[in-house]
Amino acid sequence: MGMMLSACQTPASTKDPKKAVQVRTQLAAEYIKSGDLDAAKRALDQALEVNSRDSMANMMMGVLLQQEGSAANLERAETYFKRAISEDSNNAQARNNYGTYLYQRQRYNDAIEQFAIAGATLGYDQRFRALENQGRIYVLLGDQMNAEKAFKQALQANRDSYVSMLELAEIFYLQQQIPAATQMYEQYVRTVGQTNQGARALWVGIRVARANGDRVGMQALVNQLRALFPDSSEYKRYLQLQYSTEAVWK
CATH class of the missing domain: 1.25.40.10 (Tetratricopeptide repeat domain)
Known part of the structure; x- marks a missing residue:
């Protein structure tokens, strides 16, 4: 060879x-x-x-x-x-990769700057990933407003951005925009498949179902979480909160 x-x-x-x-x-x-x-x-x-x-x-x-x-x-x-x-200042892939590097080094504001440029480069086929990455950092920094904006832009760039669907479902849930959270979570499930959800997705689904008063749907997701991810932090969190009457489970 x-x-x-x-x-x-x-x-x-x-x-x-x-x-x-x-x-x-x-x-x-x-x-x-x-x-x-x-x-x-x-x-x-x-x-x-x-x-x-x-x-x-x-x-x-x-x-x-x-x-x-x-x-x-x-x-x-x-x-x-x-x-x-x-x-080549127009090399969007280099900016996305550099942003990933800066994220790994915990230089979050520098990373956001690179992801923002890559995410605004029309024609770049991974533009949605740069916007997803940008959104993830905003979530990490507790900036819900800019996270929501970045994930919405990622979905505009690629309507199959399941990362953005799940992140937006949780953001809407935490804002108590339950109809919007429900719609986004259902869109996520349609995209990845009911049986392909990770622990985080199932935990989002459990909380959305609970907020909707859907006990049957909630229990089905709890069973799935317990069967597939019994040692996950999400299942442990469910066990802590299962008898809690707080409006919003976090």
């Missing part, structure tokens, strides 16, 4: 340097997916040797170093993300 790859790439490297960089960067992406980080590093070193300023190759090197995860490589990753963006 190695011989075939080198045979394919040699003409590209001599005739078309830009194509050579693209091929090696794509190859590195495949290696990263398969977990072969050393092969990915070699491919990216070759790509950057041809063109050290290529935005996608720099971005991919940042992703690689972040994935390896050692303290030294995490520090180095930022240099590559920044270079990728400085070479």
